[in-house]
Amino acid sequence: MAVKQADRNIAARPVEAVVCIPTFRRPDWLDRTLASVLNQETDFGFAVVVVDNDAGKAEGAARAREMLAAGNIAHRVLIEANQGNVHAINRAFVVAQDAFPEAEFFLMIDDDEMALPGWLAAMVATARKEDADIVGGPVLRQFDLPVPAAIARHPLFVSIDGVTRQVDQIHGSGNCLIRRRVFARMAQPPFDARFNFLGGGDMEFFTRCKEAGFSTWWCEEAVVHEFVPAERVSAAFLVKRSIRTGSINYVIDRLHKPAALVLAKNAGSLGLGLLRSLGLLVRTGSLLGASHPFLMSVGRVVASLGVLPQPYKATR
Numbered sequence: 001m002a003v004k005q006a007d008r009n010i011a012a013r014p015v016e017a018v019v020c021i022p023t024f025r026r027p028d029w030l031d032r033t034l035a036s037v038l039n040q041e042t043d044f045g046f047a048v049v050v051v052d053n054d055a056g057k058a059e060g061a062a063r064a065r066e067m068l069a070a071g072n073i074a075h076r077v078l079i080e081a082n083q084g085n086v087h088a089i090n091r092a093f094v095v096a097q098d099a100f101p102e103a104e105f106f107l108m109i110d111d112d113e114m115a116l117p118g119w120l121a122a123m124v125a126t127a128r129k130e131d132a133d134i135v136g137g138p139v140l141r142q143f144d145l146p147v148p149a150a151i152a153r154h155p156l157f158v159s160i161d162g163v164t165r166q167v168d169q170i171h172g173s174g175n176c177l178i179r180r181r182v183f184a185r186m187a188q189p190p191f192d193a194r195f196n197f198l199g200g201g202d203m204e205f206f207t208r209c210k211e212a213g214f215s216t217w218w219c220e221e222a223v224v225h226e227f228v229p230a231e232r233v234s235a236a237f238l239v240k241r242s243i244r245t246g247s248i249n250y251v252i253d254r255l256h257k258p259a260a261l262v263l264a265k266n267a268g269s270l271g272l273g274l275l276r277s278l279g280l281l282v283r284t285g286s287l288l289g290a291s292h293p294f295l296m297s298v299g300r301v302v303a304s305l306g307v308l309p310q311p312y313k314a315t316r
Helices: 027-038 059-069 085-099 119-130 180-185 201-211 235-256 259-284 292-304
Strands: 015-023 045-052 075-079 105-109 113-115 134-136 139-143 165-167 175-179 216-218 224-228
Touching: 015 027, 015 059, 015 085, 015 119, 027 045, 027 059, 027 113, 045 059, 045 085, 059 075, 075 085, 085 105, 085 180, 085 201, 105 119, 105 180, 119 134, 119 175, 119 216, 175 180, 201 216, 201 235, 235 259, 235 292, 259 292
Parallel strands: 015 045, 015 105, 045 075, 134 216, 139 224
Antiparallel strands: 105 175, 113 224, 134 175, 165 216
C-alpha cells in the first residue's frame, strides 16, 4: 500500500491521539499496517509508536524507522527485549503516554491488520461524542486463500457487529481506543504479564475495565481488516484455538470470580458445551464450527488442571 505524502500540516497540530503497533517477525505485514495508519485523514494531530518484540533481528523496527522517517508524523520506534505480546503492548502504551503527554486517546492495531480510510477519525469522534473511556470497532477477516463458508462463519472469526452503541465490554485490542484516564486509574503496567504466551491479556484488561465502571462503545464505522494466512484456517488450528479460548476464559474467571462460582461453572461446562455444540450442528450443519462451544469447555477443564497452551512463546 502506498503512503500518501500530501502535506496535511500534521506536524503543526498538537498530538491528540497515538496509534500503537506491536510487531513480531512480520516486517512485510507491518509495512501494510503502517501505510494504512499513515494514510489516515484527520483534523487532529496524531503520532505512531511501533514496538518490535524480536530483539534478535528487529526487522520490523528497521522497516518502521525507514517508513516513518519519510513522513511528517511524530513517532517512536522501540525494541522490547522481553519476549511476549503483553510486554510489547505494555511498552507501547507506556511509551506513548510518556512521549506524548498532551495526547488523550491511545489506539492499537495489530501488525496483521489494515485500517480502512476514516478509521482513526471515527474512533476519536465516537470517544469525544459519547465521552467514552474505551472504543472498539469491527475486525473483518480477509483470508489469504478462498475458504468454505463454514470456515468463514466459524465462531472464532465472528466478532461484535451492528450499529454504533454502548456495549458491556470489548474483548480484543486489535482495534481499540483507550482514553488516558483509564490508564491513570488502572494498575500498572496495564496488561497482565501472566497472559504473555497464552494470549487473552487484552480480554482480561477489558474485563477489569468493565469491573471498574469504565464506559465502552462500539463504533460501526471504525473498520480494520485482519489478514488470515492459510495455516490459520486448518481444522487442526481452529480446534486448538477453540480449546485455548476456553483456557483463557477459565483463567480470567479464576482471577475475577469467586472460587465456588468458577468451580460450579467448570462442573457444568462440558455438558452445557456439548448441548450448545449439538444445537449449532443442527442449525448450521458445520461440524467444525459447531464443535467450538464443546472445545471451549474442554479448554476450561484442561486449564483447571494446570495445563495451559503457549502459542505466543517463540523459539529464538
